[in-house]
Amino acid sequence: MYNLLVAEDEPKMRIIIRDYFEKKGFAVWEAEDGVEALKRLGERTFDLVLLDVMMPELDGFAVCKAIRRKGDTPVIFLTARMAEEDQLRGFQVKADDYVTKPFSLPVLHAKVCAILERSRGMISDSGKLRSGGIEIDLRAREVTVDGEKTAMPPKVFDLLVYFMENKNRILTREQILDQVWGEDAFCYDRAVDTTIKKLRQALGRRAGCIRTIVKVGYKFQEVTDEQK
Known part of the structure; x- marks a missing residue:
């Protein structure tokens, strides 16, 4: 399930978007202005943000700048403004797309x-995930670290795949349990921490790619040769 933040100052529009995406299986949070949007972003990790440009307190451009200072969460601007300069400004603050109102919900x-799909991970046509010396062959379920094949138990392998598909995103223990353990998540208490310990051991010199975010969870970041 994807986490979606809808930051829109028009209540009716916000509710329409929320209801539509919830029916599509998304978990949706709302914000009525830029300040509330930043508050929501500080409380949890979102997979994508739908961001109205013209909001009180802080406009969409300012919120997008704040998002980009902390990471690469995808952002789609929602706006009634058609001016080319506004669209250019949106891309200058590194928005991923720009949708003008009124818009079609299916198109959105x-x-x-x-x-x-693009942001979940850099998967090549050969069915492989690659990041900083780590390569996963998804079809063969094999992992190579700095050119050497590394054996991993099934759950450790699944955890590494999930991390690499969500590179540079902070993931809570609850998210990891839900996505990696699924229906069996309730059976495990310290399963995440224990499995991450095993994963770090398996990655050897590349173990630093898994960062502990105190009181929140974990984050996968590429480790360069200089950082090993």
Whole structure:
């Protein structure tokens, strides 16, 4: 399930978007202005943000700048303004897309899904995930670290795949349990921490790619040769 933040100052529009995406299986949070949007972003990790440009307190451009200072969460601007300079400004603050009102909800949903597919991980045509010396062959379920094959138990392998598909995103223990353990999540208490310990051991010199975010969870970041 994807976490979606809808930051929109028009209540009716916000509710319409929320209801539509919830029916599509998204978990949706709302914000009525830029300040509340930043508060929500500080409380949890979102997979994508739908951001109205003209909001009170802080406009969408300012919120997007704040998002980019902390990471690369995808952002789609929602706006009634058609001016080219506004669209250019949106891309200057590194928004991923720009949708003008009124818009089609199915089209917006298609744009959201396309961006989420691109952002989940750099998967090559050969079915492999690569990041900083680590390579996963998804079809063969094999891991190579700095050119050497590394044996991993199934759950450790699944955890590494989930991390690499969500590179540079902070993941809570609850998210990891839900996505990696699924229906069996309730059976495990310290399963995440124990499995991450095993994963770090398996990665050897590349273990630093898994960062502990105190009181929150974990984050996968690429480790360069200089950082090993």
